Amino acid sequence: MSETSAVRLDGITKSFGSSVAVDDVTLDIRPGEFFAMLGPSGCGKTTSLRMIAGFADPDSGSVLLGGEDVTYLPPNKRNVNTVFQSYAVFEHLSVADNVAFGLKRRGVPRDERRERVGRMLDLVQLTGMANRRPRTLSGGQRQRVALARALVNRPKVLLLDEPLAALDLKLRRQMQVELKQIQREVGVTFVFVTHDQDEALTMSDRLAVMNGGRVAQVGTPEDVYERPADAFVAGFIGTSNVMTGTYADGRLTLPGGVSLPVPSRLGLAAGSRVGAAVRPEKIWLSDFEDGMVQIRGTLRETVYSGATTTYLVEIAPGVQLSVLEQNIDRSRREERWTGGEIIDLAWKPEHCLLLCETA
Amino acid sequence: MRRAFSRRRKPWFAIAVTVAFFGMLYLPIVVVALFSLNSQKSLTVFKGFSLRWYRAFFADHDLIGSLGFSLRISAVAMIGSIVLGVALALGIVRSRGKLGSAAGLVLLIPLITPEIVTGVASAMLFKGVGLPLSSGTVMLAEVTFSISYVTVILRSRVAALNPEVEEAAMDLGCSRFQAVRLVTLPALLPAILASAILIFAMVFDDFVLAYFTTGVTPQPLPVRIYSAIRFGVQPTINAVGTLMLIGSIALIGLALLVPRLFGRRESLSQLL
Incomplete structure (x- = not known):
């Protein structure tokens, strides 16, 4: 230097x-x-x-x-x-x-x-x-x-x-x-x-x-x-949804058998316990695009906080994701769900991070 | 069943005890002050106002010499015990080892030891090491005895100091010693002044320790008064007593005023 x-x-x-x-x-x-x-x-x-x-x-x-x-x-x-x-x-x-x-x-x-x-x-x-x-x-x-x-x-x-x-x-x-x-x-x-x-x-x-x-x-x-x-960094900086499960061939299996694609990593043995993180604001609730990772879950809670709304969605037993949506006119949907519904959510693959160590 | 407490009835018993308490405490002093103004030599009959006993006191070179000596002892004890006591307080609070806390405990012993024991022990020590009793020995004894008071008062103030303040001074270019001088001591100044005044007042009218550790001449004022009384009370002593009282009140008033002069909320009682 x-x-x-x-x-x-x-x-x-x-x-x-x-x-x-x-x-x-x-x-x-x-x-x-x-x-x-x-x-x-x-x-x-x-x-x-x-x-x-x-x-x-x-x-x-x-x-x-x-x-x-x-x-x-x-x-x-x-x-x-x-x-x-x-x-x-x-x-x-x-x-x-x-x-x-x-x-x-x-x-x-x-x-x-x-x-x-x-x-x-x-x-x-x-x-x-x-x-x-x-x-x-x-x-x-x-x-x-x-x-x-x-x-x-x-x-x-x-x-x-x-x-x-x-x-x-x-x-x-x-x-x-x-x-x-x-x-x-x-x-x-x-x-x-x-x-x-x-x-x-x-x-x-x-x-x-x-x-x-x-x-x-x-x-x-x-x-x-x-x-x-x-x-640690993922959890400490901002909020992250960290999903912990078993890794094999570019997929993460969560408790209850739910499986989702995650970035693959060379040298990571099949069966390793790893975490995958997705930021709440990177998860979409509608207007999905091609190539996104889609998953289905049960809406557990809706928290309205002025500029944004946070949805808590359970995608596997004990695994809840928080999803942050801006309350701009287009996505202001508090009338949309009352809670307990099965809803779809999705994120772009690059927004999902595989974390080396599990917390 | 409990009776409702009547607020109207005056608590006569409490009032009587209080009056008796203050009477016991202050009446003798009032009598001394009053008879110091008596125009006659009588100590029982007040004949009229006069300042003759004050004039007699100021004409008495022996008594004036004792007064001067007592003031010197007080000044030396004040300065000596402040310098050593403040340093000790800083040392005890800052030291992390066992020595510091041990010193902090040992420090309390002089405060609870009967003064007569301290006095006799000091006299024996001086005799034992072959030091003849003199103005030097009484000053040494008073300085030593006063250090505990200074350190006990200052210790809590030192502990309450924000350590970052001294670090800030070093950060801004001070050595450790300069930081103590320029930042720590000014922060402790109200407590230092208050304890200085307290030590001065305490040592000035100390009798027991002074009696056992002073030489034949000059005698500290309280010792001088004591030996005078043994040969019959002279009204001059009333005048001396009254002057000492006024001086002490003035000093305590000053001590109470010090924190206010610095614009702090803390009062002397909090400092102590």
């Missing part, structure tokens, strides 16, 4: 006592990228972030920032800054002094400091709040202080540890858009830790899905959503 990675984690491992938090993780994060680390709690994403920041030393492996090995450098010697989950705003300092803190430590002259702090406060929309005390600010404003305090130092990489988790839903949506705009404007590499898959998909250029201390998949949001690497 001609371009040096902004951050490179090279086989880092970190254990706390007997539990392995991060297990041989290797990642390359490109300069200027908005990179998300996504996973359930305890998957090692925050520990990985702390090792980039310098708050934790890996047991083995190395951390490179812009090609330079910083594995054992203390946090104050690394050109990265962090936005903490709790914001960690300094309560005894004004908003302006909070933002100026890092510049002051680095001996930036007073005039330049004042000018940069002013511009940063404008960027995060805290103009006119320079002299306020943190305790008089709302959660969203405190978050902006934390962001400004980190960004004003012009770090090579900005690390964000679940920065939006403490905000209410509406503010979170607004900050998602704003963070993305700010990142475009300043061009700094953002490494963003989150457990919210929506957030990771909408904000990141690329993301790493982590599970049990390992990286399950790295790719663009589309890669990860459309082509999940394994059952």
